[in-house]
Amino acid sequence: MTDVIIAIDCMGGDFGPSVTIPSVKKILKGYSNVAFHLFGDITQITHHLKVNKILGHSRIRITGSIDDVTMNDQPAVALKSKKTSSMRLALEAVRDGQANACVSAGNTGALMAISRFVLKMLPGIDRPAIISAIPTLKNDHVYLLDLGANVVCDEKRLTQFAIMGNELAKCVDKVDSPKVGLLNVGEEDNKGSEKLRRAAELIGSIESINYAGFVEGNQIFSGDYQVIVTDGFTGNNVLKATEGLTHYLANKIKLAFERNWWAKFCGILAKPVIHAFKAEVNPEKYNGACLVGLRGIVIKSHGSANVHATCCAIEEAILQSYQKIPQVIRESLQQASEKLV
Amino acid sequence: MTDVIIAIDCMGGDFGPSVTIPSVKKILKGYSNVAFHLFGDITQITHHLKVNKILGHSRIRITGSIDDVTMNDQPAVALKSKKTSSMRLALEAVRDGQANACVSAGNTGALMAISRFVLKMLPGIDRPAIISAIPTLKNDHVYLLDLGANVVCDEKRLTQFAIMGNELAKCVDKVDSPKVGLLNVGEEDNKGSEKLRRAAELIGSIESINYAGFVEGNQIFSGDYQVIVTDGFTGNNVLKATEGLTHYLANKIKLAFERNWWAKFCGILAKPVIHAFKAEVNPEKYNGACLVGLRGIVIKSHGSANVHATCCAIEEAILQSYQKIPQVIRESLQQASEKLV
Structure with missing residues (x-):
């Protein structure tokens, strides 16, 4: 049974579907109750679904987009003229209750502007x-x-x-x-x-x-x-x-660890130690910033996120969907609202 | 022959003369043309000069202070009521041409306020x-x-x-x-x-x-x-x-490097490598922030600076004394002044 549906802006970020689709595959495997609604170029998405052997998966739905938001688009321009972009359509799916949360690695300014326009702000909050x-x-x-x-x-x-x-x-x-x-x-x-x-x-x-x-x-x-x-x-x-x-x-x-032969030798021996250290402080683990203050859940993945980092962002979206974060913040805001007038 | 005289606020910072005096000793040894004018509690300074075997050194002059600035003093209070503090006296030595630069690890706010009052700003600059x-x-x-x-x-x-x-x-x-x-x-x-x-x-x-x-x-x-x-x-x-x-x-x-026996073993072998890495990225090397915009040279050492870090701050003061930084900035400001009106 599906509890949570995540809308994915497949075209955002530096790598588009070549990273978003393998990430979706990994999450589908780990979370039996999560489904995806993918937005983006149908040809590219289909190609990567095929490569990853998840074309036709029962928990994947696809919607094609046209004229996607680029990293150089001005937010106002993206908002006005990119109404059939993967970013816009993914956010509209959240607005229309077809998805619980949206994950995008696209242009931050555009994501902010379109989220605010499509999802609207919680009462008492001016901007995300x-x-x-x-x-x-x-x-x-x-x-x-x-x-x-x-x-x-x-x-x-x-x-x-x-x-x-x-x-x-x-x-x-x-x-x-x-x-x-x-x-x-x-x-x-x-x-x-x-x-x-x-x-x-x-x-x-x-x-x-x-x-x-x-x-x-x-x-x-x-x-x-x-x-x-x-x-x-x-x-x-x-x-x-x-x-x-x-x-x-x-x-x-x-x-x-490259300075001289002894350093190189130590570097080889200490490889598992350095690897464990790197894994622990790996910023990928912390990928997935949230645009809070909106009436829906929007998770911003880093533009250069790889599959591991993207999975972390999707997991954040799943977690927030269960917690119904926007509703909880809304209730808390109502209690504090008299102080904010 | 002495080229440069550095005024030291010996009482500033977390460790006072127990750090400033050994630092002075190290610089005296390395720089034959640098002299010091030390400001602070005479008893404490004399004790540490004796311990460091530089009591009576020909390139050290001492002036006693009373009621020194503490780390908790409000800048305005320090400015008004601590007129015989080591910080104030050291800055006055720079003002009066008795020293080329002042080094202090004391209260930053107080150092700012007293520097501005004692040394005055360069024309066209509002605050350091x-x-x-x-x-x-x-x-x-x-x-x-x-x-x-x-x-x-x-x-x-x-x-x-x-x-x-x-x-x-x-x-x-x-x-x-x-x-x-x-x-x-x-x-x-x-x-x-x-x-x-x-x-x-x-x-x-x-x-x-x-x-x-x-x-x-x-x-x-x-x-x-x-x-x-x-x-x-x-x-x-x-x-x-x-x-x-x-x-x-x-x-x-x-x-x-403490996680298990293999990590510990690697840590012991790699000690010189890690030591070299630490030495290179050691923030002590970069100790000695400059309060720029004043008519004299004031170098702020970190409150918790050790001897190595304090020496770096003193070396910055020596370098800036040779370069006559305030005069150079003054000339440049005159050229740009019409744009800043």
Whole structure:
């Protein structure tokens, strides 16, 4: 029996159906109760279904698209002129109740704009926020938002982020009272801009939130918080800087094990150790950022995601479908709404 | 013969003279033309000079301080009421021409406020910016600023940062035409806030700057840019997040080499390789952020800096003293001043 239907924008990302279809195959095998509605170029999808030996699978439905969204499309242009794109059709399937969630690795700006137009926002939320789980030293994760959807945020929007992050941590991770921090240049109450201090006051006044004060950038990875709130400009730059640093350090460790014959010898012996380390800190595990604040579930996969990473994004969509995240956030927003007026 | 005199705030940082005095000893040994003017508690300084066998050294002068700045002092309070602190006296030595530069590991906010009051700003600059060199994949570094001195910045202040970073890269690193980037959530011209787009236009109009457009967070470590400009809120959080991630990854790699007997065995064999890797990516090498925009040289050492890191900060102060950085930035500002009015 099928519990959950996931709409896949097969054409999004750097690799399109050559990655999305093998990912679908893997999930079909692992989850007997999940079905897929695939959107994209029929010829390409059929070819890859055939190659992966899942053409005609009982839990796959296909809808053809025309004029798909490219990575260079302006959001407004994609919204106006790409009404039969795989991205648009997949989101409409969620809107129309034909799918529980949409997964796309396409153009983030276009996905934001089309999601907002097609699915609409939850009452009290102005714009979607991008939220993602970041690994921490305590072997769990912290939700960081916004990661780039809202470059300028006032205290009300930051408070909306706090409410949404709080509910995600409660529902997805079953944390009773998630610790919510607000990113700042210092922990003391007098640090940062006035806007941030007003946001601290507003978030602190929401009863359902366990507000734990200002946090600094290095505390993101400490595991002491379950949700960290910031504006999309800072969140995006922090996230991308950590990607850049990971790449830098991976390169340096590779060079260290190539430096001389002894290093090379050690590198060969230590291969399983380094492999285990890489597997643990692999950012692919954390692929699948959620566009929260919408009336439906939209998971953004990384543009360069491979099959493993794409499967992680689809699993996030399945999990959120079971948890009915948008409905839960909606209820929580109703309780906090008088503070946000 | 002494070319350069460095004023040391011996009491700043987590370890005070127990770290600053051994660092002074190391630099005295390595640099025969550098002298020190030490500021702090006479008893403590004398004790540590004795322990390090440099009491009475011909290139050391000591001035006693009273009521030093603590890490918890509010900047305004430190400025008003700590007029005989080691930090204040060291900065006054720079102002009075008795020292070429000041190095302090003390309270950043207080150092900013007192520096600004004692040394005054260069004409056309409103407030100091904190600038630091960040290692890159191309085995050189990029100057990132501001790192926390200015949490809210308009386009003029961002342009002042670009000018100052540009001059630092030219003078210290002898780069002819440093590539200057402006941090944003995307590379395209239409990305980010209006303020940022105005800053891009203003920076692009300064002839002496090789403005290379918007850059994303992951490009900080690419080595494709010599200067990256951002507001102090973003810069501070990016820098601290990378510190947090480095700590997280170091912990994970340590655990990977402790997982089982084979991993432990590999860890012992690979010790020199891991040691070389750690030495290369050691953040201590990059200790010594500069408070740029002042009429004198002030180097901020990390509060938790050890002897090696403190020596790096002192070496930065020596280098900048030879380059006469404030004078050079002043000349460049005069050329650009009509654009900044």
